[in-house]
Amino acid sequence: MLINVISIFPKMFDIIKDYGITKRAIQKHLVKINVLNPRKFTKNKYKNIDDRPYGGGPGMIMTAEPLFLAINQAKSLSSNPVKVFYLSPQGKKLDQSKIMELSHQKHIILLCGRYEGIDERLLISKIIDEEISIGDYVLSGGELPAMVLIDSICRVTPGVLKNSKAIQEDSFYNGLLDYPHYTRPKCFNCIKIPNILLSGNHSEIKRWRLKQSLTKTWLKRPDLLNKLILTKEQESILHECQSKMD
Amino acid sequence: MLINVISIFPKMFDIIKDYGITKRAIQKHLVKINVLNPRKFTKNKYKNIDDRPYGGGPGMIMTAEPLFLAINQAKSLSSNPVKVFYLSPQGKKLDQSKIMELSHQKHIILLCGRYEGIDERLLISKIIDEEISIGDYVLSGGELPAMVLIDSICRVTPGVLKNSKAIQEDSFYNGLLDYPHYTRPKCFNCIKIPNILLSGNHSEIKRWRLKQSLTKTWLKRPDLLNKLILTKEQESILHECQSKMD
Numbered sequence: 001m002l003i004n005v006i007s008i009f010p011k012m013f014d015i016i017k018d019y020g021i022t023k024r025a026i027q028k029h030l031v032k033i034n035v036l037n038p039r040k041f042t043k044n045k046y047k048n049i050d051d052r053p054y055g056g057g058p059g060m061i062m063t064a065e066p067l068f069l070a071i072n073q074a075k076s077l078s079s080n081p082v083k084v085f086y087l088s089p090q091g092k093k094l095d096q097s098k099i100m101e102l103s104h105q106k107h108i109i110l111l112c113g114r115y116e117g118i119d120e121r122l123l124i125s126k127i128i129d130e131e132i133s134i135g136d137y138v139l140s141g142g143e144l145p146a147m148v149l150i151d152s153i154c155r156v157t158p159g160v161l162k163n164s165k166a167i168q169e170d171s172f173y174n175g176l177l178d179y180p181h182y183t184r185p186k187c188f189n190c191i192k193i194p195n196i197l198l199s200g201n202h203s204e205i206k207r208w209r210l211k212q213s214l215t216k217t218w219l220k221r222p223d224l225l226n227k228l229i230l231t232k233e234q235e236s237i238l239h240e241c242q243s244k245m246d
Numbered sequence: 247m248l249i250n251v252i253s254i255f256p257k258m259f260d261i262i263k264d265y266g267i268t269k270r271a272i273q274k275h276l277v278k279i280n281v282l283n284p285r286k287f288t289k290n291k292y293k294n295i296d297d298r299p300y301g302g303g304p305g306m307i308m309t310a311e312p313l314f315l316a317i318n319q320a321k322s323l324s325s326n327p328v329k330v331f332y333l334s335p336q337g338k339k340l341d342q343s344k345i346m347e348l349s350h351q352k353h354i355i356l357l358c359g360r361y362e363g364i365d366e367r368l369l370i371s372k373i374i375d376e377e378i379s380i381g382d383y384v385l386s387g388g389e390l391p392a393m394v395l396i397d398s399i400c401r402v403t404p405g406v407l408k409n410s411k412a413i414q415e416d417s418f419y420n421g422l423l424d425y426p427h428y429t430r431p432k433c434f435n436c437i438k439i440p441n442i443l444l445s446g447n448h449s450e451i452k453r454w455r456l457k458q459s460l461t462k463t464w465l466k467r468p469d470l471l472n473k474l475i476l477t478k479e480q481e482s483i484l485h486e487c488q489s490k491m492d
């Protein structure tokens with residue numbers, strides 16, 4: 001998978017090349033990240049990529065042409081069909097199903113905005129295919145959102161995680177929140193490990209964890225439960241914890 | 247404001263010190279970012295910060311003690327009361343009102359998890375005050391979420407943005423999506439600037455922009471409109487665009 005990123009801060013993307021799951025995905029040649037700086041596509045003397053908004057008002061707007069040229073260059077880097085995603089507070093909110101959809105593409109282009117945003121004509125003329133927001137909070141640009149997207153895509157790309165079991169168990173895979181985890185030592189701050197986890201009874205442990213997940217989801221994120229179709233087993237465990245809170 | 251971050255990848259946070267709004271906030275001494283590596287608080291020979299989960303299962307869990315010691319060290323760095331926020335997919339979803347709340351604190355601690363998460367006893371014993379998620383997608387750790395939080399906090403910290411007007415106009419301030427922006431040249435891809443923006447009539451421009459914002463929000467994020475109490479003017483403009491889509 002080829003991910004082309006368009007950003008005036010290309011060096012910010014070094015961290016995803018240097019750390020964690022994204023580093024592994026790149027080293028294994030499962031994902032290639034290529035960052036293009038729109039400043040290289042400017043034609044004015046000072047390499048300005050922004051200008052004042054028509055109609056006045058605060059802040060600066062990113063000029064259409066350098067972004068358009070960078071997108072075209074990015075498109076030329078692969079013969080696969082490619083969609084352009086603009087990271088923007090106006091976009092549709094990112095969720096795990098979008099991540100799955102994106103992870104199946106051979107090539108995507110991520111456009112990171114800065115300042116007050118980009119010239120609307122990039123959207124009107126459909127040079128941009130989709131706008132994506134990562135949540136209802138205001139950031140200073142699209143770079144962190146693009147890295148969030150890339151990290152999440154890499155995590156579900158087959159072959160990246162050593163533990164492919166971990167992906168299959170993920171919260172937003174089966175739509176439940178995670179169960180509690182404990183590790184050594186047996187006693188921390190005078191709090192002990194739940195006995196069941198020391199029992200060695202794997203089917204009981206599995207049931208306990210599922211119950212913990214269901215209870216936590218019901219208490220903290222009932223909206224997630226409503227979206228799910230529960231199995232018979234899950235339904236009966238949920239009823240159990242809803243009737244008597246233990 | 248002091249932001250202490252606990253992370254096994256402290257160098258990842260260099261990018262927020264080196265770029266954009268966070269860089270400016272730090273240089274102006276409005277925000278101080280301090281990253282503590284829990285590995286420095288380990289007592290075993292190999293400086294391991296993780297161990298296998300009790301009860302079995304895939305992946306590794308972050309050990310309680312080094313995180314606990316790092317949190318205590320962070321707490322000792324200021325005499326102000328301090329809350330500990332754990333970035334986690336199980337947390338309450340971040341929104342702009344949470345950002346505003348956090349931005350009023352003198353000192354906060356952000357704990358970044360890796361692997362399958364942290365030992366539950368840090369939560370049970372209330373060493374952690376709150377869990378925060380940045381959205382319904384699965385990432386590989388809490389570092390990018392912590393940076394998202396820091397970027398968003400810096401953006402609303404008084405004195406950081408040159409253009410304090412820009413903050414006041416923000417989407418999630420007044421709850422509407424942004425209006426379209428245009429900048430030079432007058433003609434891009436044969437698409438012209440809306441005449442109104444060239445008219446110089448500032449009150450008409452303001453009204454046009456508000457109408458664009460209201461229409462876009464109504465079409466793309468009706469959930470945001472439902473949360474708002476609109477002014478008389480906004481209501482009448484919204485009715486206008488709802489009755490005849492122009």
Ligand SMILES: CCCCCCCCNCc1ccc(CNC(=O)c2csc3nc[nH]c(=O)c23)cc1
Pocket residue numbers: 087088089113114115116117132133134135136137138139140141142143145412415416417420422423424425455456459
């Ligand atoms: C008449 C009322 C309308 C008021 C709207 C005025 C808003 C002015 N600023 C909008 C703005 C905020 C933040 C940005 C930078 N943000 C991103 O690039 C971004 C990219 S993805 C994303 N997801 C969540 N939050 C985000 O801020 C982002 C750009 C423009």
Ligand SMILES: CCCCCCCCNCc1ccc(CNC(=O)c2csc3nc[nH]c(=O)c23)cc1
Pocket residue numbers: 166169170171174176177178179209210213333334335359360361362363378379380381382383384385386387388389391
């Ligand atoms: C019986 C069914 C229950 C299944 C749940 C099993 C889930 C196993 N993996 C959970 C997990 C996912 C992601 C992470 C790393 N993520 C973050 O640290 C994180 C921190 S804030 C955040 N916001 C949105 N999404 C995120 O992933 C995050 C850690 C543990």
